[in-house]
Amino acid sequence: MKETSQTNRLILAILAVVVGIFMIAVAPFLIQTSLERVITALIGVSAEKPAYASGILLFSFAFPLYRGLIFIGGIALLWLARSIYQGEEWSYPVALLAAAFPSAGGMFMFMPYVSFVDGFPIPMVISFVGLIFFWSLILLRKVDKWLKWGQFLALTFAGMLTTHAFIVGIGNMRMLLTRPEKPMYNGLGWWVLSWSQPVQWICVILLFIAIYQLAARKFSGWWLALVSVTSLAAIDVPMQIIRITMTNSTSWDYSYGLPIAIGLLFTLLFPKFKKALLGENP
Numbered sequence: 001m002k003e004t005s006q007t008n009r010l011i012l013a014i015l016a017v018v019v020g021i022f023m024i025a026v027a028p029f030l031i032q033t034s035l036e037r038v039i040t041a042l043i044g045v046s047a048e049k050p051a052y053a054s055g056i057l058l059f060s061f062a063f064p065l066y067r068g069l070i071f072i073g074g075i076a077l078l079w080l081a082r083s084i085y086q087g088e089e090w091s092y093p094v095a096l097l098a099a100a101f102p103s104a105g106g107m108f109m110f111m112p113y114v115s116f117v118d119g120f121p122i123p124m125v126i127s128f129v130g131l132i133f134f135w136s137l138i139l140l141r142k143v144d145k146w147l148k149w150g151q152f153l154a155l156t157f158a159g160m161l162t163t164h165a166f167i168v169g170i171g172n173m174r175m176l177l178t179r180p181e182k183p184m185y186n187g188l189g190w191w192v193l194s195w196s197q198p199v200q201w202i203c204v205i206l207l208f209i210a211i212y213q214l215a216a217r218k219f220s221g222w223w224l225a226l227v228s229v230t231s232l233a234a235i236d237v238p239m240q241i242i243r244i245t246m247t248n249s250t251s252w253d254y255s256y257g258l259p260i261a262i263g264l265l266f267t268l269l270f271p272k273f274k275k276a277l278l279g280e281n282p
Contacts, residue, residue: 004087008140012133013085016077016095019133023074023102027126028067034113034122035063041116054177058170059112066105070126073098077133093215095137100159100211102130107163134159146276150267154277155211157264158225162207164257165232169200171253192242199235203228217279222268229264232257 004012039056046053076098083091106127113121138152172193176182185191206228213221240254267273 004140004142008142009085009087012137012140013081015133015136016081016084019099019102019129020074020077020081022129023070023077027070027074027102027129030122030126031063031067031070031109034109034117035059037117037122038063038112045116051175051178054174055112055170057177058174062166062170063109066101066108069101070105070130073101092137092141093212096134096155096215097208097212099130099134099137100155100162100208102126103134104130104159104162104166106130107160108166111167144276146272147279150273150276151215153267154214154225154264154273157260157267158207158211158214158228160260161229161232161257161264162204164260165200165204165207168236168253168257169197169204172197172200189242192239196235196239199231203232214277217277219278222274222277225264226268229261229268233261236261 038059042052042056042059046056077095080091080095080098084095104127106123106125106129109123110121110127113123134155135152138148138155141148176190176194176197179185179190181190185194206224210221210224210228214225215221236254236257243254268277
């Protein structure tokens with residue numbers, strides 16, 4: 001970070017303060033408003049389609065969970081602003097992780113909002129504000145071009161994949177909670193669904209850790225990202241096939257993350273990107 005110009009470090013420090021204040025004082029209220037609108041819409045939908053009733057419970061936990069992460073991330077950014085301005089290298093991965101919470105969380109909350117609520121998608125504001133700082137922090141640093149673009153691609157794809165995996169995990173849990181045969185699992189489709197659900201959320205956690213570690217140019221971050229993206233592809237592909245062939249579903253939810261997974265795999269394995277991402281690490 002010390003190689004980055006003082007002007008750019010000042011810009012990043014100011015952004016850290018502004019975005020941090022937004023995450024602490026504005027985003028929580030936007031999230032509560034979004035949650036109440038989604039729940040209100042789901043109450044009406046579930047009256048006609050009872051399978052959607054479990055979404056009320058799940059979103060009532062998921063939205064506040066991300067609100068907590070975003071709030072803590074905002075506190076972190078305020079404390080980090082001075083270190084960012086001083087060019088402390090350790091502040092870079094910490095700030096990126098803090099910015100990843102509103103970026104990914106806002107995008108997650110955007111999906112149920114646009115699915116059930118008419119009008120402007122409020123959660124997109126949260127995601128957009130997070131992405132402004134997330135991408136600025138990567139692009140304004142003075143580093144080798146292969147490192148800059150390798151991190152831009154790898155960290156962006158990793159963040160997008162956390163969103164997709166979290167959404168799929170929520171969808172899996174929603175269906176499992178309303179399955180007709182519960183507490184039993186009737187057939188391969190339900191067995192694999194209960195297999196997929198925890199894999200999705202475990203990979204979300206691993207990918208957030210990978211974002212921090214990749215930003216710090218640690219081999220463990222590269223390895224965690226590789227394991228996570230491989231695990232998600234290995235469960236999503238058969239899940240998509242089973243959903244289409246055995247349940248006559250027309251949904252392609254599990255396949256939407258594959259282009260992102262391919263992009264992340266390419267960035268991690270392409271020799272020049274890999275060398276730049278790992279630096280002196282093996």
